[in-house]
């Protein structure tokens with residue numbers, strides 16, 4: 001069981017490789033005879049390809065092939081090319097027909113000896129289309145909203161009601177209706193999607209960029225119609241994903257198809273502008289909140305209606321209303337989800353899908369209601385604190401939100417906040433403070449891990465997980481080491497390759513929860529075997545000592561009450577056949593899934609300075625107080641939360657895809673015009689973890705922390721801007737022109 | 742597939758590193774990579790293939806003679822021709838800073854430069870920063886210590902920019918560091934760690 005609640009801040013095991021440039025990301029891998037693929041993208045959003053003229057391209061030196069619907073290898077498993085049960089299987093565009101469903105859809109690939117030749121070749125492919133009318137996305141779409149077949153998490157209902165909303169609203173002293181708009185966003189991991197594929201007979205190997213090695217392996221095998229054992233997927237380093245590499249998108253097929261076509265290893269790397277469409281996006285939403293409360297601040301009713309956009313060919317629904325169901329003790333509540341179809345690339349999970357846009361709406365509405373009632377926004381939240389999950393009617397496995405509020409408020413100086421908005425001024429700047437609750441559910445899948453205690457006292461750990469940059473590889477070693485009483489550098493890890501035991505995809509903050517539990521359990525199994533070996537061995541100093549009395553410490557097994565009584569793993573193993581002890585454990589949720597509600601919680605506090613004349617917003621201070629069970633590594637965990645909070649800044653103030661509604665084309669598909677925060681946008685930022693012991697949630701005692709950072713930050717900033725300026729903003733991002741408008 | 746052909750995560754720092762370097766050696770020997778073989782300064786002058794130019798580049802204190810097309814960027818020559826893949830391509834348009842190298846000491850976006858135009862200048866990439874194989878440059882060590890990264894993809898560029906601004910005297914306060922480092926996007930948003938790492942090295946006053 002977890003010994004420390006906040007784990008050692010050890011450096012990443014791959015730190016040296018990352019800072020010296022020796023870390024090989026997928027696009028850095030070389031193969032003899034490697035050739036290069038460059039995609040050709042559609043320039044219309046809806047229609048059919050009439051002609052695809054490759055004459056000029058094929059005249060260039062070095063061109064090996066132009067792959068398109070006219071000559072692409074046919075895929076045996078195309079009947080599986082539909083929207084899957086899980087969020088990660090989406091409909092792909094892999095040159096099996098001549099249909100175009102969105103602008104900037106891949107329609108051909110030029111394969112050439114050098115990258116330069118392929119780029120030039122791609123620029124010379126001439127395409128004509130028969131076009132159809134374009135369905136633009138939100139907010140301009142006038143299409144009929146549809147009810148989605150499901151939400152991405154299978155156990156989330158699409159629509160819910162509890163109590164009697166009408167009655168609740170009638171009983172309210174104060175009511176509020178507000179509509180919130182969030183834009184389409186693109187993940188834009190700094191590493192472009194890359195896939196290097198080669199065939200050896202019917203065996204395919206791919207060095208690729210994926211957040212889910214085993215899901216990717218299965219999906220590729222299924223679409224090719226071949227056994228998954230014939231596909232090997234390797235992701236040694238991943239340059240960020242944020243969801244865009246969680247789904248297996250079209251390039252995963254196009255790369256190996258091209259390798260098959262030309263009979264050589266093909267490297268396909270997306271250009272930055274290709275990452276605005278074919279590799280997913282956060283859906284734009286329009287959300288309407290209704291809130292009713294009594295004069296003394298009890299919520300009486302709430303509704304949260306979400307309209308999102310999805311692609312014309314798929315059914316992903318941004319689940320924005322799910323947190324509203326469980327965050328506050330509100331007796332009467334209804335939530336609905338609908339989508340409209342548009343000629344856009346597939347919408348998909350992006351860091352905190354649903355929670356990020358949904359909690360923006362919820363926590364802004366809560367703030368506005370508190371203001372209406374003239375109650376401090378933090379007090380208002382405390383008044384409606386949910387002791388149990390009001391949606392599932394179950395206790396929480398743990399919930400330390402009160403402590404987060406309290407410690408955050410103290411540390412941030414919340415008591416100094418002016419009662420009135422627009423009351424604090426510093427020169428040209430209006431200064432304001434805002435806060436919001438942040439929350440993220442615990443999502444646990446299935447993972448297998450193998451732990452082997454070697455006769456030299458070191459440990460080998462193998463699990464087919466990937467490390468998105470979050471520190472997974474480092475903390476897996478820490479978890480195994482902790483159980484076995486070793487130091488993490490005595491553990492070597494085999495991961496990042498589908499040849500290792502199958503592990504869950506890294507999305508929905510699942511990795512440490514799931515794979516970390518598998519590692520913990522496998523290590524516990526090994527420890528149990530070692531203890532048994534000791535107490536059954538007449539020659540061991542621990543002979544006949546009760547199992548519970550034995551603990552692992554510093555490479556030894558010893559008696560808890562008399563630490564001198566004990567022996568090292570090496571001497572124990574040596575005497576007992578000199579063979580390693582090994583355990584392989586498949587780990588998944590148990591009864592707790594039915595008996596408890598499990599989420600991480602936190603509070604985000606923000607101070608902004610808004611230039612009254614210029615509308616420029618500077619975030620002068622940000623603090624996140626997070627309770628997420630055991631924290632395995634204080635250093636990497638902090639980076640996760642800070643990174644998430646900066647994503648909150650980005651969503652609140654910077655990021656949006658500008659859509660030309662005439663042709664449904666993104667107008668800013670590059671990092672100059674699609675703004676994400678740079679260093680100078682971030683000042684004083686901090687994250688603090690609250691001690692939280694949770695023995696129910698899972699064997700590792702952890703909750704995910706990849707997404708909780710962004711969730712509450714967006715609304716905390718919007719609320720701080722209101723407090724600074726006295727004006728509410730309902731439409732993200734809150735850019736300069738909105739502030740001076 | 743032979744184990745040595747792959748790049749596998751294999752263990753704690755040291756063992757992983759060894760494994761990786763041996764994998765790398767294996768690959769460098771494989772045709773048709775030019776890589777180390779192109780370093781030889783003794784190469785006989787030949788007429789380059791049509792459309793190509795024979796050029797000489799000085800990279801990390803080594804001389805490389807290589808035939809390139811005039812349209813090849815310095816970034817692609819480093820990555821695709823010389824197997825110096827530490828320098829990353831995040832955008833290919835001068836917008837992200839992932840490809841930052843030093844050209845005659847100045848931080849420069851290698852994706853915006855044509856290799857043919859930078860002969861006889863001193864080019865330094867992330868691979869050329871550490872004083873030796875077993876020793877990190879102080880800023881590399883500081884990035885590890887302060888967790889100035891997550892995925893590490895922007896990191897080579899961040900470190901090259903960071904070293905340049907320390908040398909140029911633009912790292913005297915957190916705000917100055919933030920301003921001067923704003924040409925390097927970190928989508929993981931490790932900005933706080935980056936500022937702390939650069940600030941700590943600048944304060945120690947070591948020659949970087």
Ligand code: FES
Pocket residue numbers: 829830831832833834835836837838839840841850851852853
């Ligand atoms: S790759 Fe050169 S600046 Fe982005």
Ligand code: FES
Pocket residue numbers: 190239240469889890891892893894895896926927928929930931
């Ligand atoms: S560490 Fe991932 S982009 Fe900077």
